[in-house]
Amino acid sequence: MTAPIETGDIAEFEQDFAAGTVAPGRTPLVIKLLVAATFVVILNETIMVNAVPRLMTDFQITSTTAQWALTVFMLTMAAVIPVTGWFLQRVSTRAAYATAMITFSAGTLVAALAPTFGVLLVGRVVQASGTAVMMPLLMTTLMTVVAAEDRGRVMGQVTLAMSCAPALGPAVSGVLLHMGSWRLIFVAVLPIAVLVGFFGHRALENVGETTASPVSWLSVVLAAGGFATFVYGLSKVGNAEWQEPTLLIGAGVVLIAAFALYQVHLQRSERPLMDLRTLKHRNFAVSLVLMSAGFMAFLGSMILLPLYLQDLRGLSELQTGLLVMPGGLAMGLLGPQVGKLYDRIGARPIVIPGSVVMVALLFGLSRIGAETSYVVILALHVALMISLATIFTPVFTIGLGDLSPQLYSHGSSLLGTLQQVSGAIGTALLIVIMTNRGKHLAEGGASQGEAFVGGLQWAFATGAVIGVVVVAMALLLPSKADAPAAHH
Structure with missing residues (x-):
């Protein structure tokens, strides 16, 4: 998940921090700790995907109601993240970390013990409130403590949390649900969150200066x-x-x-509350549009493939989770390597080919049928996730690197907000296209399976069209970020 914390890391970080520098080629301890914590909290965004049928049975509720266990997490993230830019400037790194992990752990405990579905939703809201702070905190801290020439490599480690965690969520929950109740999901996460929170807070150093401003x-x-x-x-x-x-x-x-x-x-x-002067920075604005389009295609395809595997091919939740897990792992593990490559050669030579390959692979997925080999599906999915790794790591780095230090927290907050919003747009758009196309084919006499495949193919093709926006934005990127000092 992250590099182990070695003996002497804390002392070395304190020396580097006091000197205002971090040794090149070395990931600061503060980043290792924040990546570990971010991985744990982001895992919970998708960990309830497989639990919906169990919730329906235990609480005697409909599938529409049970889906709120997923929806309310996403809604809370979208509502809270815009506030984090102001919050992270007002409190210290350690205070923000403690707030996030205590809040997340409290929500996890409430969810584990929930006697009613309403209480479970309260727990999910509290969990998501803690999660919403972590990604902007990680991004802002990274931009503050890591030298510009080393940011790509370190940002690549952030990709571990950003991509591996959502991909592992369904697989982890599939295993736990196989062992027992849905409550096991929260019981398993809680001690990990408490330990990461406790040891992380003990080892963290405050980064940057706080500013007192009214809310x-x-x-x-x-x-x-x-x-x-x-x-x-x-x-x-x-x-x-x-x-x-x-x-x-x-x-x-x-x-x-x-x-x-x-x-x-x-x-x-x-x-x-959220400084929109970040949008005056050209590279950041281009990166924001590119990331939004990328997340629409990424999260849309993350929803479509499990639907296909479970509803049409008849795989269990665990089998589905295990089949899509290699793609998420490949994306996360490749992130640091892509980051190192970015530090050497810049963004354009990586992002432009990566975005073109992404579009080609989404078109490839739009040709899958009811009998397509699982090996082919696995290969297409892994290749798609790898292509996304070549996009996200450099674009995060170049976008935030274009901002002046006082705008890092606001830029991270805006980026996090648009991730949630664009993911929701992409998911809704592709599901509607799949449903409407399938309905049209069924009315024309197609079988249920043929109608489903026809709708799925149109949805993946739409994802490919969205991917063309990513290619267009990639062509507007510079090779390296401008020096922040040049902006006022």
Whole structure:
């Protein structure tokens, strides 16, 4: 998962930290600790995917209600992440870490003991609130303590948490559900979270300086209401009459627009909740569009393949999890190598070929049928995840590297928010296209299996079209980030 913490790491980091430097080619202890913690908390975003049938039985609820165990986590992330830019500037690294891990652990305990489904949802909300702090904290700290020429390699280690954890979630839960109750999922995670939190807090050093600034509560309400409503509307697409999702999405867009305008107003007095001046930095703006399109294709395909394997091919949740797990592991393990390559040759020689290959592989997945060999599916999925690793690691690095240090936390927060939103958009879009195409084919006389495959093929083809945006944005990237000092 991460490199082991060696004897002498703490002392060496303290020396480096005091000198304001970190030895080249060496990953700071603070980053190792934050990657480990981020891995643990992000794992929980997808770990309940296989537990929905068990929840339906235990709590006597419908599948639509049970899905809230997944949806509420995503909604909370979308609502809380916009606040993290302000939060991370106001509190120390250790305080932010302690807040995130205590909150996450408390939510995990509540979920493990939940006597009712409502209490389980409360636990998931609390879990997600802690998770929402970790990724921006990791990104902001990395940009602060790692020298520019070494950031690609270290950012590659972040890919471990970003990609391996969601990919492992279904497989881990499949094994635990095979052993017993859904509560085992939380019982297994809790001691790991507590240990990582405890030892991490003991070893962490504070990074950067805090700034005391008042919180704009109107901004908090607009951000939380806007992003949560928008993502909730997207989650309802295909599961409700068109009026309800449309109204929710529309209301979310209005609230998000009001939030953005209010942030521009607050920037004049230097107290925005999320500083949108990050968007004036060209490389960051290009990276943001590229990452959003990439996550739409990435998360959309993460949803489609399990649906195909379980609903059409009849695999169990555990078998499905094990089949898609190699792709996530390949993506995560390749991240550090891609990062090292970025440090040597820059972004364009890696991202442009990677994005072209991604589009080709998504088109390849759009040709799978009811009898396609599992070996072919596995190979396509692993290759797709590898191509995404060549995109995400350099783009994260070059995007945040374009910002001045005081904007790191705001840039990380905006990046995290758009990951959630674009993932929800991609998932909703591809599911709707698959459903509508399948329905059209069924009405035309196709069998249930033929209709499903036809819908799936159109959905993957749409993912490939979204991937063309990634290629276009990749062509706009510079080879290396501009020096942040050049920006004002």
